Amino acid sequence: MSQAATSLASNLNKMLKNFQPTLRNLLNLRANIAALSYLSCALPLFFLGHYTTGFALSLGSIACHLGDSASVTRHRLFDFLLCFILFPIHCYLSVVLFPTPWLYGLYLAGSSFVLLMLSVYSPRLGAVGFATVLAGIYTMLIYQPGLEDWHLPLALTAGAIWYAMWQCFALWRWPGREDRDLQHELYQELAQKLISHTRPLLPGSYRETFVVTAKLRALYAGKYNSLQQKVQQRLTAGEQSQELGWLLGSINTADKIAELTRLLHFTPGAAYQSQHQFWLEQIHALSGDLAQRLRTAKPKAANLSLPMERFDALRQMPAREGMEPGPEFRHEYLQTLAVIDKLELINIALTQLESGYPVPANSHTDSKSLQLSSASVLWQKFSSQLTLKSNHFRHAVRAVISLTLGWAVVTALHLEFGFWTLMTSLLVLKPNLALTWPRLLQRLTGTIGGLAIVALMQHWQIGEPLLVATFTLAAIGFFHTANRFYGFGVFCVTLFVFCGFALSGHGDGILLPRLENTLLGVALPVLCVLFIAPEWQKRAFPNQLLSTVSGYLTYLKSMQLYLGHPDQTNQSQPDDSKELEESFKQCVRNDTNLFDHWLGYLAEPRPKSSVAEVILLCCHGSNIILRLFTLLNWQAQKLAADDLITRELAETIAVFDNWHKRLLKDANSPYFFEVMRQHQNDIRARLLEIEQQGEQLDTVNILRLLRTEVEALM
Structure with missing residues (x-):
């Protein structure tokens, strides 16, 4: 009996240990505080019958949440203050210009471009600009002709302030959480x-x-x-x-x-x-x-x-x-x-x-925070990005075209709840097709799944208590999953939007408008990305492979320099060691980016299996090289330069240099993948053979194995 009890206790303890990480995810502070601020400003007004104001407050809370990207307290406070300034101005101008469609269309295009281009100055400002554009769309989504012009802008800003107050309370009450x-x-x-x-x-x-x-x-x-x-x-x-x-x-x-x-x-x-x-x-x-x-x-x-x-x-x-x-x-x-x-x-x-770590030394430079500069310096930084070579500019142009076209279609066809189209386009659009396409699929599946549940809720004619409960659970689910599982986050959004409209008495006609606006909203950004510098992963991969090989070559040269100073008292030794370690970390980053290109290619519409196999083969080869470099890096601190190691290292550098020169010629060749495909079976067999060599290798054999692998890949 005691043995059974011990076994039961052991199993329960194991279950609790396995559940602990899940519980910790559910207790994520920023997500829970964001959900609390959303619900606490929406539900009381819903119960009082002020549905439009409650919706505006809650949407302002969401917009501020999306603009809250900093981790330093004073940076967050600055970003909150910027939201409190930009939200009411942008939303008020949207309301004032909305009755004149062509004028509002011009304002939507111009303001969206400027706000999204704030990312030129810092990612934090880019997040604030994105949140401000979204707040303007939210304003039009719940716009009603009978309201005063200032009503919705102030309500959205009040929701943002309410969110900031809750987050500041959390920072004070649970610092570092x-x-x-x-x-x-x-x-x-x-x-x-x-x-x-x-x-x-x-x-x-x-x-x-x-x-x-x-x-x-x-x-x-x-x-x-x-x-x-x-x-x-x-x-x-x-x-x-x-x-x-x-x-x-x-x-x-x-x-x-x-x-x-x-x-x-x-x-x-x-x-x-x-x-x-x-x-x-x-x-x-x-x-x-x-x-x-x-x-x-x-x-x-x-x-x-x-x-x-x-x-x-x-x-x-x-x-x-x-x-x-x-x-x-x-x-x-x-x-x-x-x-x-x-x-x-x-x-x-x-x-x-x-066991703990000591307090870090003060390294106050504030180099990445926003600096107050002259107008000419700010304009110079902005204007230097006004080219299709700039990621910031390409993304802003795509967003402006997508939003403007969406507004034109919505106005021409008089689509009900048409601003869902604009909101969907803004949220689906990403910097390239590899990121935008899966976002489109997740948006569609999340919306369709949510609408299926909505149809059942309408069929059963659920009452107000269940609507409020669903609204609450869906809001909490959204804040916990929007960044991790976008499709499920969209599913939650569909549910709490329906519940919000149903509580205000406008839930009956939501199914078809939501679906048609989602379809239009996902089509526009994909078309913009397809026709405006789509940045196909197939074309970008050879250059990323070139960068990866260049990083490996830099590491080997850094090691050559490091071994060139065997005297530990030499003043240049610490700098050489630091350069060696930094070049190794760059090799790790390059190899990760190389694999990301394979994932990106698979995420694009209709990827070819033959191309995917070649990309994966190169990624596998690079990873084996990185593993050998890791072994080499472990041994570097104990190495003493001798004639054999120096000679082997020089020969390895020469082989990598030849590979780099060959890639310089072939990177932009239309036959790059075709040539690799012809030899992929031989390459794969040699890579598997090299991979099984294991870790019991000295420095000389590692260098020789590296040359063997490069020769296989060449």
Whole structure:
């Protein structure tokens, strides 16, 4: 009986541990505060019968939420103040000019272009400009002829102020919680990445792990960059705190662990896997426990550290059970031990992180904050971007054309709720086709799914209490999912918009207008992206490959410079070491961007499988090179330059240089993919052979293996 109780308690404890990350996601502070501000300004007015005002307040809250992108408190306050100034002016002018369609159309085009081009000065200002354009569209969405001109602009601004008040209260009451939420999300992705790298140890597991791990790496990289930028904002603003020190430490630890997971790649052969199945399963279980530590990582939690004896016991397991591998399995045996070593290093890194980090030194430069400049300097920066080569300009032009065409169609056809078209176009439009196309599909599926539920709600004629409950749950769901799962966020929007209109007595005729405006709203931005510099991933990939190879070449030259100063007392040594590390990080970023091009190509309409295979093959080759570079980087600190290493390094640089020169000629060739396709089977076979070489390599053999791989890819 006691054994059953113990087993039940163990299972319950495991379930709670697995549920904890999900619960933490549900408790995300910024999302919950945004939902609270939305509901608290809408529901009371709904109950009082002031539906239009309540809707305006809630939409103003959403617009301010979309303009709230800073992490430094004083930056957020500045952005809030800017919203409070721009919202009423822009919305009031929209209301005043709305009765004259052609005049409003001109104002919509001009104001949208200027506001969206604010991104030239900083991403934060770009977010504020986007939110202001959206606030103007929201104003027209709920516009009623009988209202005073100032009514909706003031209501939308009041909703923005209400949102800001709640966020300021959260900053005061729970300081640092938002950054901890971001850190938590980062480590969730890192835990998934760790598990994916050790899953091939299990029998019957998949063999092709590259795509799975690379996708997880792309998700991790997005979270990592987001948190790094936010922490950097606080550092450059001169902030100093124990909390910031731990966040900075968590970023550095995550970077180190991500590098270690890259070296965990090992797929044992079937015979070796069969002979040592239990041992490999125990290693995978150990990685699962480490992944759980990653999911719950927090300061001063060193008691969660896995005992070092567990790692030693795993190393000794084959000898203890009389299952030591024979000479034919010697290579795989060493690779298995290397996996255990890397897992132990991850455990040590987590223990150091949980022990806490010191307060960071003051690095106040404020280089990325908004600087007050003269009008001529601001205009020069703005005018320099007025070219199709500028991402800011291309995106603003596409948005203006999409919004203006949408307004013209809505006016000409007298579409009911026509401003949904403009709102949809603005939210769907992204900088290129690879991002816009999946956004279109998610918008359509979310809207259709939401409208299906709306149809059932209308059929059952649900009452006001259920409408209010659905409105509340949908609003909370929207703020929690809009950034992660856009399709589900749109589903939630469709529900709470219907509930809002139904509470005001206008819910009956919402189905068809919502659908037709969504269809028009998603068609316009896609057409604009297709015909205005679509930036096809197929055309962009060769240049990204060229940049990636250039980064590898830079790293090798940095290592050559680093080894050229063997004297540790040399004053230039620290600079060489820093340059070597920075060039290595750039190699990691380039390789991630290369894989993103493959994901982007698949996201475009009608991708060709033959082209996708070539792009993936190049990504796989680059990833193997990066893994070898990671091994090389680990050994760099212990290297002493000798004639053999110097000669091998020079030969490797020459091979990479030849590859770089060849790509310079072939990058813009229309036959780039055709040439690669003709040799892809040979390339794939050689890459798989190189990939199985493992980690037990010295510097000379790593350099030789790098040359072999480049020759395969050339």
